[in-house]
Amino acid sequence: MEATQESERLEQSETELLVAEFDSVAIQRLIGEVRCDEPVLSGPRYDRTYNRHNR
């Protein structure tokens, strides 16, 4: 359990370091989303509205 928490903490800090490499807000938030693997229906509102349909 403790090992898992430690691993998660390390991953978190590595992600924060990676985000810090970029000064672009648009890129920083994408990095956060990819890290979380956010599903469409809990994602940004614009994705929920259009869902898959490209129109």
Add this chain to the structure above:
Amino acid sequence: MLSQDVDTVLLKTASRCNLDCSYCYVYNMGDDGWRSQPKRMPAEVIDAVVEQVGRLSHAQEHPLSVVMHGGEPLLLGLPAMDLLVGGLRRSLRPDAGIHVQTNGVLLSEPFIDLLATYEVGISVSFDGPVHDVNRRDRRGRGSHDRVVEAIARLRAHPEGDRLFSGLLAVVDPSSDPVAVYGALKATGAPGFDFLYRDGNYETLPFGKANPKSTEYGDWMIRLADCYVADPSPPRIRILDDLMRLILGGRGHKEGVGLEDYGIIVIDTDGTVTKNDTLKVAHAGGDRFGVGQKITDLDLEAFLRREEVSSYYELQAPTSATCRACPELNVCGGGMPAHRWSAETGYNNPTVFCADQMSLIGHLRGLLGGSGHLAGQFGALAGATVR
């Protein structure tokens, strides 16, 4: 067992439109199937949609979204819209989304109140400074000012910011992307998406000199530079999707990436069809072999048919060029409608292939070079990154 969960049910609540946009794929790309449709979705079709789509949402593993579309969906009128969205909200599982994609002209206070009552997300079509070039009504009058007023009305509503999902714009490659970005952002919308003008190898998209030219890629590159430099950027769905895929994440929309999707359309008369964008390929390209109406079929049984599986498989690009392309995981081969040629059907790269390669290469540069970040994410996130 369905071959693919449905993630989007598109409802053609009205088959006509109060605008006559020059680039519209429904009315101005050679398919005139709308002429045989009733103007508005009849009550018996609404009842069947409420019952069958509600049942489907409970039967499948993943949640789905219902998107009201047209024509102009608000032409359905307030009473029928109340029946439809009220019924759907009761029949759908709680995590299902209901949304409307409107041109905004009819987005009155009573409509916004109704949509707020049933938690219906609202997206508005708006092209910014070039809006009136193409988005005119049947008397030739531009709709820009009416749409800007509607967006302001929506934002002023007590529930407006919660309901307002974003803007949908169509790229005019002769316009200034920085000015378009500024105009869309000035509306206060939380996000935008950009569509390319439709076309294929038979009819090239507007502004594209030949399949190897990069007018759309060049435009998007300038937009992307503006987007990543903005200290308070709204969301841009197509750019977010491409960059997410480059980073090793997942795309959310059809036409990019290789994830399977499940889109079905219910036409105004209740006929269940394939993705309506296939009209762009050729007239009737969105139709199943045997037309069946939602009032006469069992939707879950219909979705198990071989013909539906074949339709879903159409998304995967088949051309040898695509299969050998190092950017296939990001590009995804584009929308099937844009791959069409009379000689080889859908067995081609998208007609925007050169544009996409140029854009993806540029985005890779913005993200620090090919593979740099994706590699780090692979190590960081393990199985959660696809």
